Amino acid sequence: MNRKHIISILLExxxxxxxxxxxxxxxxxxxxxxxxxxxTDDETLSxxxxxxxxxxxxxxxxxxxxxxxxxxxxxxDLTESSFIERELMLAKVEATSDARSEVKRLADIFRxxxxxxxxxxxxxxxxxxxxxxxxxxxxxxxxxxxEVVRSGAIGIGRGEKSLTL
Amino acid sequence: MELTGAEIVVQCLxxxxxxxxxxxxxxxxxxxxxxxxxxxxxxxxLVRHEQGATHAADGYARSTGKPGVVLVTSGPGATNAVTxxxxxxxxxxxMVVLTGQVPRPLIGNDAFxxxxxxxxxxxxxxxxxLVEDVKDLASVxxxxxxxxTTGRPGPVVVDIPKDVTAHKTEFSYPRDIxxxxxxPTVKGHTGxxxxxxxxxxxxxxxxxxxxxxxxxxxxxxxxxxxxxxxxAPITNTLMGLGAYPASDEQFVGxxxxxxxxxxxxxxxxxxxxxxxxxxxxxxxxxxxEKFCPSATIVHVDIDPASISKNxxxxxxxxxxxxxxMEDFNKxxxxxxxxxxxxxxxxxxxxxNEWRAQDCLKYDTDTGTIKPQYVIQQLHEATxxxxxxxxxxxxHQMFAAQYYPFDKPRRWINSGGLGTxxxxxxxxxxxxxxxxxxxxxxxxxxxxxxxxxxxxxxxLQYGLPVKIINLNNRFLGMVRQWxxxxxxxxxxxxxxxxxxDFVKLAxxxxxxxxxxxxxxxxxxxxxxxxxxxxxxxxxxxxITDREENVYPMIPAGAGLNEMILI
Ligand SMILES: Cc1ncc(C[n+]2csc(CCOP(=O)(O)OP(=O)(O)O)c2C)c(N)n1
Numbered sequence: 001m002n003r004k005h006i007i008s009i010l011l012e013x014x015x016x017x018x019x020x021x022x023x024x025x026x027x028x029x030x031x032x033x034x035x036x037x038x039x040t041d042d043e044t045l046s047x048x049x050x051x052x053x054x055x056x057x058x059x060x061x062x063x064x065x066x067x068x069x070x071x072x073x074x075x076x077d078l079t080e081s082s083f084i085e086r087e088l089m090l091a092k093v094e095a096t097s098d099a100r101s102e103v104k105r106l107a108d109i110f111r112x113x114x115x116x117x118x119x120x121x122x123x124x125x126x127x128x129x130x131x132x133x134x135x136x137x138x139x140x141x142x143x144x145x146x147e148v149v150r151s152g153a154i155g156i157g158r159g160e161k162s163l164t165l
Numbered sequence: 166m167e168l169t170g171a172e173i174v175v176q177c178l179x180x181x182x183x184x185x186x187x188x189x190x191x192x193x194x195x196x197x198x199x200x201x202x203x204x205x206x207x208x209x210x211l212v213r214h215e216q217g218a219t220h221a222a223d224g225y226a227r228s229t230g231k232p233g234v235v236l237v238t239s240g241p242g243a244t245n246a247v248t249x250x251x252x253x254x255x256x257x258x259x260m261v262v263l264t265g266q267v268p269r270p271l272i273g274n275d276a277f278x279x280x281x282x283x284x285x286x287x288x289x290x291x292x293x294x295l296v297e298d299v300k301d302l303a304s305v306x307x308x309x310x311x312x313x314t315t316g317r318p319g320p321v322v323v324d325i326p327k328d329v330t331a332h333k334t335e336f337s338y339p340r341d342i343x344x345x346x347x348x349p350t351v352k353g354h355t356g357x358x359x360x361x362x363x364x365x366x367x368x369x370x371x372x373x374x375x376x377x378x379x380x381x382x383x384x385x386x387x388x389x390x391x392x393x394x395x396x397a398p399i400t401n402t403l404m405g406l407g408a409y410p411a412s413d414e415q416f417v418g419x420x421x422x423x424x425x426x427x428x429x430x431x432x433x434x435x436x437x438x439x440x441x442x443x444x445x446x447x448x449x450x451x452x453x454e455k456f457c458p459s460a461t462i463v464h465v466d467i468d469p470a471s472i473s474k475n476x477x478x479x480x481x482x483x484x485x486x487x488x489x490m491e492d493f494n495k496x497x498x499x500x501x502x503x504x505x506x507x508x509x510x511x512x513x514x515x516x517n518e519w520r521a522q523d524c525l526k527y528d529t530d531t532g533t534i535k536p537q538y539v540i541q542q543l544h545e546a547t548x549x550x551x552x553x554x555x556x557x558x559x560h561q562m563f564a565a566q567y568y569p570f571d572k573p574r575r576w577i578n579s580g581g582l583g584t585x586x587x588x589x590x591x592x593x594x595x596x597x598x599x600x601x602x603x604x605x606x607x608x609x610x611x612x613x614x615x616x617x618x619x620x621x622x623x624l625q626y627g628l629p630v631k632i633i634n635l636n637n638r639f640l641g642m643v644r645q646w647x648x649x650x651x652x653x654x655x656x657x658x659x660x661x662x663x664x665d666f667v668k669l670a671x672x673x674x675x676x677x678x679x680x681x682x683x684x685x686x687x688x689x690x691x692x693x694x695x696x697x698x699x700x701x702x703x704x705x706x707i708t709d710r711e712e713n714v715y716p717m718i719p720a721g722a723g724l725n726e727m728i729l730i
Contacts, residue, residue, distance in 0.1 A: 016283060
């Protein structure tokens with residue numbers, strides 16, 4: 001059965017490291033729903049989060065193949081225990097006449113913030129799990145969405161254990 | 166002492182104990198060539214095409230266990246090397262490939278002879294580096310050799326911009342190197358090994374299946390002790406031939422698509438399969454759904470990613486084959502438990518019935534030269550002790566089937582990528598490493614033409630390779646598939662306008678012999694091995710045109726569904 005997995009990777013912060021991971025996914029035809037990467041507090045390391053889906057066997061292979069990359073220092077499948085997932089979304093939507101108050105109301109319900117305003121548009125900033133962001137976009141229903149920018153998921157394990165060197 | 170980048174490259178090679186580098190010069194590596202010119206410790210062998218350099222280094226590595234080293238220029242030098250890098254990658258061969266690169270300020274400008282070598286080779290290397298600062302050069306070289314030769318070996322590319330080879334820095338070669346993100350597991354898990362041994366000793370019909378990993382890990386001796394103690398039939402993959410002596414009673418031949426009936430039937434019917442340094446390649450397993458239906462599978466491999474990739478394994482053991490086999494053998498000494506003698510007797514009775522099928526027999530009275538016969542005669546003429554390097558096609562399968570190998574590292578072929586053109590340059594590398602040994606290249610008229618230019622290299626360095634050309638005037642393996650699966654529509658599998666190979670060999674300064682009758686086969690071989698021992702001899706055997714490789718497992722079939730002759 002295909003299931004969503006969030007893989008968190010500590011990667012050497014070196015040129016080319018990102019393409020090794022991206023190349024692995026395309027060369028082996030693994031699914032990739034989103035991928036984010038940025039340096040960590042230790043400037044020699046990047047933290048990458050990959051959202052993928054597949055059967056248990058495929059995800060096991062993905063983990064092993066990632067581990068084989070020389071630039072991969074450590075990795076975990078966050079979905080194997082409890083974790084926190086967040087994604088940032090910026091959405092530019094219609095804000096004319098009736099829509100204007102409706103958008104504001106919905107943004108409040110979803111704990112979004114309006115961060116830019118024009119006569120005809122609102123730009124909303126929202127964080128949460130991917131499903132919450134999806135739900136907000138669905139809730140806008142008849143209101144026009146002009147632009148959506150999503151960061152892709154990042155995640156961190158709950159509790160005291162952490163993914164460090 | 167301050168050295169230039171180019172001098173550092175050469176110094177690092179010396180520090181690594183490298184004696185031979187196979188390469189071809191060009192603009193981006195001229196500083197390095199200049200540094201080579203000024204010393205005698207590391208010998209540079211000038212090939213005639215960069216593909217030849219990579220295959221030669223690869224053959225060198227396969228026959229010695231030491232890493233092969235290649236030096237090529239940027240752009241076309243690097244792209245020409247790609248096939249050889251991929252060939253080494255798929256067979257896990259340790260190799261360090263140094264590619265020149267345009268000077269750093271020009272990178273990304275579509276400069277003359279610029280390609281993104283690191284990008285192009287990324288999916289076909291174990292790892293690669295772009296050296297951005299001469300200060301990093303020595304440690305990168307150290308890492309390259311370390312990564313290429315440890316764990317599951319593989320090729321590593323080091324891309325060196327020309328300006329870096331001119332810059333100077335203080336040189337000191339690191340003694341040890343740690344790569345914090347790279348820790349291959351060498352020691353197998355004791356609990357797993359014990360568990361596996363219990364299962365193996367309880368087996369009624371055990372089967373041992375071993376691959377190239379045993380050869381890479383130099384574990385033949387350990388494997389032989391283990392197999393003797395277990396008493397099971399043993400098969401080797403195409404990559405693993407020679408790891409277990411073929412002349413031994415327990416050896417049932419190669420398995421897989423063109424494996425023996427007894428090997429494949431034993432696989433199919435075993436109750437415990439012991440896979441060692443093998444990777445369940447599709448040419449070995451046939452249809453996965455029908456693979457070893459009743460077996461509990463034990464798998465020893467250094468690469469965790471090889472385990473349960475194609476076939477779900479019951480007892481995985483990650484570790485270096487040699488160490489794991491040593492552990493198995495120690496445990497076998499310490500335990501009183503022994504294989505079930507009655508069951509083993511019955512199992513062997515069955516295996517020997519399959520063997521009695523004599524699946525490798527072939528029609529000998531056709532009046533034509535049978536390729537199988539040439540290989541058998543070659544085996545005799547070389548006392549079964551030659552380094553046999555092969556190209557890709559039917560001749561490769563005939564060589565694997567009819568030349569029994571009793572020692573590891575004697576059978577050298579491109580199993581994973583199946584690269585036509587591998588044979589001659591690889592044989593050249595083997596001969597360079599073993600100047601006093603007999604090295605033969607079994608090839609076909611198709612394959613040999615893919616790297617024929619290396620005949621010139623062989624002349625330059627006095628490499629007396631014996632070329633056994635099984636000339637069937639067809640791209641035989643392609644034709645065989647077209648005969649079986651495309652109703653004999655021989656689309657483009659026919660070699661028209663073949664050169665006169667005897668004249669061609671002579672034009673390159675070698676000996677050429679053409680053999681057209683079966684009764685002349687042996688004499689020609691003997692002549693090549695004795696009278697022309699020190700010369701390169703090209704023997705063009707005009708063989709039976711439409712001989713096929715049997716047995717064969719058609720695509721989609723199980724190991725028990727072979728086509729016999
Ligand atoms: C570089 C490359 N191109 C194409 C192939 C596909 N191929 C596999 S075997 C074969 C025919 C080989 O012909 P030949 O060398 O004459 O050997 P034979 O099969 O006749 O013994 C071909 C074309 C390949 N393996 N490698």
